[in-house]
Amino acid sequence: MSEPAxxxxxxxxxxxxxxxxxxxxxxxxxxxxxxxxxxNRVHVHYPxxxxxxxxxxxxxxxxxxxxxxxxxxxxxxxxxLVALTRPGPRTVGDPDRVWFHxxxxxxxxxxxxxxxxxxxxxxDQREILLDDAL
Amino acid sequence: xxxxxxxxxDPELRALVAAQQRELAEAEACAGGIDGGYALHDxxxxxxxxxxxxxxxxxxxxxxxxxxAEIKRMYVVPPARGKGYGRAMLAALERDAAARGHTRTRxxxxxxxxxxxxxxxxxxxxxxxxxxxxxxxxxxxCFEKDPIDVTMAIHERAGRP
Numbered sequence: 001m002s003e004p005a006x007x008x009x010x011x012x013x014x015x016x017x018x019x020x021x022x023x024x025x026x027x028x029x030x031x032x033x034x035x036x037x038x039x040n041r042v043h044v045h046y047p048x049x050x051x052x053x054x055x056x057x058x059x060x061x062x063x064x065x066x067x068x069x070x071x072x073x074x075x076x077x078x079x080x081l082v083a084l085t086r087p088g089p090r091t092v093g094d095p096d097r098v099w100f101h102x103x104x105x106x107x108x109x110x111x112x113x114x115x116x117x118x119x120x121x122x123x124d125q126r127e128i129l130l131d132d133a134l
Numbered sequence: 135x136x137x138x139x140x141x142x143x144d145p146e147l148r149a150l151v152a153a154q155q156r157e158l159a160e161a162e163a164c165a166g167g168i169d170g171g172y173a174l175h176d177x178x179x180x181x182x183x184x185x186x187x188x189x190x191x192x193x194x195x196x197x198x199x200x201x202x203a204e205i206k207r208m209y210v211v212p213p214a215r216g217k218g219y220g221r222a223m224l225a226a227l228e229r230d231a232a233a234r235g236h237t238r239t240r241x242x243x244x245x246x247x248x249x250x251x252x253x254x255x256x257x258x259x260x261x262x263x264x265x266x267x268x269x270x271x272x273x274x275x276c277f278e279k280d281p282i283d284v285t286m287a288i289h290e291r292a293g294r295p
Contacts (some may be wrong), residue, residue: 033225035225035228035229037232037233043228043229043232043233044225044228044229044232045258046221046225046257047256047258049256062217062218063218065135066135066218066219066221066222066225067222067225069135069136069137069183069222069226070137070222070223070225070226070229071225071226071229072136072137073136073137073138073139073181073226073229073230074226074229074230074233078229
């Protein structure tokens with residue numbers, strides 16, 4: 001059994017996503033919730049697949065709420081990483097923005113630390129930053 | 135929405151455990167299976183998921199040994215099914231196990247529960263031979279997951295090499 005990955009830097013997050021999201025998954029519309037402990041050590045990955053092209057804010061909020069709630073259930077500190085997978089270029093689009101804003105809003109409301117929202121495409125991956133989402 | 139620990143003697147929890155056992159017994163009877171009702175360990179910990187004031191899902195986890203924890207009594211009340219509550223409960227139980235130092239979770243369900251089988255497979259669980267008290271039960275389907283060994287779990291879920 002290997003030690004859990006620690007998502008304590010942009011490079012570590014990049015490497016972890018590159019290692020754990022396979023090429024055939026990168027082009028599918030999905031979202032990967034990565035539940036971590038208080039030291040950003042990866043505990044559990046939860047993929048949600050076959051998402052529609054358009055992101056409905058209520059559906060996104062429900063999905064983020066489910067996993068943020070699961071994280072908040074434990075007495076110890078925890079953190080959430082959200083990785084979106086989809087076909088297309090690395091340019092941030094409207095559905096990506098919906099996920100970004102929803103993840104931040106829900107985590108803030110539930111008091112869950114959000115490590116970040118990342119976009120993973122067949123050929124690239126990047127963190128979605130506030131500037132991208134405005 | 136909130137997931138919170140509950141004690142074994144919590145009346146709301148006991149009502150849902152009874153409903154789960156009743157539903158399971160009915161499904162087993164339809165499938166011609168044997169009666170369930172396997173005992174829980176003394177160290178079992180229950181979680182309850184509350185949404186809109188009512189508990190809509192429960193689940194439990196108990197240590198098997200230092201490495202492995204077993205998920206038990208997963209149940210979502212019928213009107214709340216199909217909304218992801220089971221998946222959230224499973225994630226919370228796995229995280230609870232990981233936080234207590236377990237590196238593997240396992241569980242048993244019935245061959246006659248296709249929704250449960252789908253949930254566990256989609257969550258990265260891989261089939262294993264029936265273990266312990268389930269060995270020899272033809273209706274038992276046992277699964278295991280190493281939560282931090284993500285690559286293997288997801289590959290096997292998808293049937294990829």
